[in-house]
Amino acid sequence: MQRIYTFRNRLLPSAILMLVLAAAPMSAHATSKEIIELQTQVQQLLDMVQRIQSTLDTRFGVLQNLAQQTADNANQMSTTVTALQQKIAAQNDATNGKQDAISGQVQSLNDSVDELKSRIAKLDKSIQDLQTQLQNIQNPPATAPPVANGAAPVVSPSAGSAGGEQTPPLNETFQAGIRDYNAAKYDVAQGEFQDVLHYYPLDDLAGDAQFYLGEIAYREQKFSDAVKAYNAVLEGFSGNHKAPAAQLRKGLALMALNKKEAGVTELRMLIKRHPQTPEAAQARTKLNALGVRIVPTTTSKQ
Numbered sequence: 001m002q003r004i005y006t007f008r009n010r011l012l013p014s015a016i017l018m019l020v021l022a023a024a025p026m027s028a029h030a031t032s033k034e035i036i037e038l039q040t041q042v043q044q045l046l047d048m049v050q051r052i053q054s055t056l057d058t059r060f061g062v063l064q065n066l067a068q069q070t071a072d073n074a075n076q077m078s079t080t081v082t083a084l085q086q087k088i089a090a091q092n093d094a095t096n097g098k099q100d101a102i103s104g105q106v107q108s109l110n111d112s113v114d115e116l117k118s119r120i121a122k123l124d125k126s127i128q129d130l131q132t133q134l135q136n137i138q139n140p141p142a143t144a145p146p147v148a149n150g151a152a153p154v155v156s157p158s159a160g161s162a163g164g165e166q167t168p169p170l171n172e173t174f175q176a177g178i179r180d181y182n183a184a185k186y187d188v189a190q191g192e193f194q195d196v197l198h199y200y201p202l203d204d205l206a207g208d209a210q211f212y213l214g215e216i217a218y219r220e221q222k223f224s225d226a227v228k229a230y231n232a233v234l235e236g237f238s239g240n241h242k243a244p245a246a247q248l249r250k251g252l253a254l255m256a257l258n259k260k261e262a263g264v265t266e267l268r269m270l271i272k273r274h275p276q277t278p279e280a281a282q283a284r285t286k287l288n289a290l291g292v293r294i295v296p297t298t299t300s301k302q
Contacts, residue, residue, distance in 0.1 A: 186216045207237030223253040244279040
C-alpha cells in the first residue's frame with residue numbers, strides 16, 4: 001500500500017512537468033508535426049496517470065472495506081469469546097454446586113451407615129449378654145456340701161471372687177464422675193466414667209462418659225488419647241447429643257498435634273453434619289480465623 005502511494009506521488013509531478021514543457025514556446029526549428037506528436041504523447045501520459053490513480057483509489061477502497069470487515073470480525077469474535085468464557089464460568093459454578101450437594105448427600109449417607117453400625121454393635125452386645133445369662137442359668141454354680149459336726153463351710157476362691165463384685169448404680173456413678181471432673185480429680189473421674197462404660201455400655205450415659213474421657217485426656221494435653229476417645233464417641237455413639245462436641249474437640253486436638261489439614265476436615269464435616277449447633281458456629285469461627293474457605297452447606301428436599 002505504501003509503495004502505491006509513493007509511485008503515484010512520483011508520477012504526478014513528472015506528468016505536470018511534461019505538460020508545462022509542452023505548453024512552453026517551441027524552438028524555432030520544431031515543426032508543427034512534432035508539436036502535435038508531443039502533445040499527443042503528453043495527453044496519453046495524462047490519461048495513463050488518471051487511469052492509474054483511478055485504479056489506486058478503487059484498490060484503496062477495497063482495502064479499506066477489507067480492513068473494516070476484519071475489524072468487525074475481530075469484535076464479533078471477541079464478543080463470542082467473552083460470552084463463551086461467561087458460559088464456562090457459569091457451568092463451573094453449577095458443577096461445583098452439584099459437587100457440594102453430592103458431597104453433602106454422601107456425608108449424610110455415611111452418617112446413617114455409622115449410626116446403623118452403632119446400633120448393630122449394641123445389638124451384638126445385647127445378644128452376647130443374653131447368651132452369658134443363659135449359660136449362667138443352664139450351668140448354675142455348685143452348691144456347698146452340707147456342714148458336718150458344726151464345721152465351717154468351705155468357700156472356693158472362685159465363688160468368693162464372683163460373688164464379691166457388685167454393679168455400681170448408673171446415675172450416682174456418672175454424677176460422681178462429673179463432680180470429680182469439675183474438681184480436676186481426673187484420675188478418680190476417669191475410673192468412674194470407665195465403670196459406666198463397663199457396666200452400662202448400651203445406656204445413653206455411656207456415650208457421655210466416653211466423651212468426658214476424651215475431655216480428661218484433652219485437659220491433660222494427651223491429644224492422641226483424646227482423639228481416640230472422641231473417635232469412640234463418633235463411631236460407637238453417633239446418635240449421642242455429645243457427638244457434635246466430640247467432633248469439634250477432635251478437630252482441635254488434631255490441630256494441637258500439628259495435623260492442620262485433618263483438623264480442618266473434621267471441622268468442615270461438623271458444619272455439614274450439624275450446621276445449626278453451637279459447635280458448628282465455633283467451627284466456623286475457628287476456620288475463619290485460619291483463613292480457610294468454608295464449603296456452603298446444602299439442604300436436601302424431603
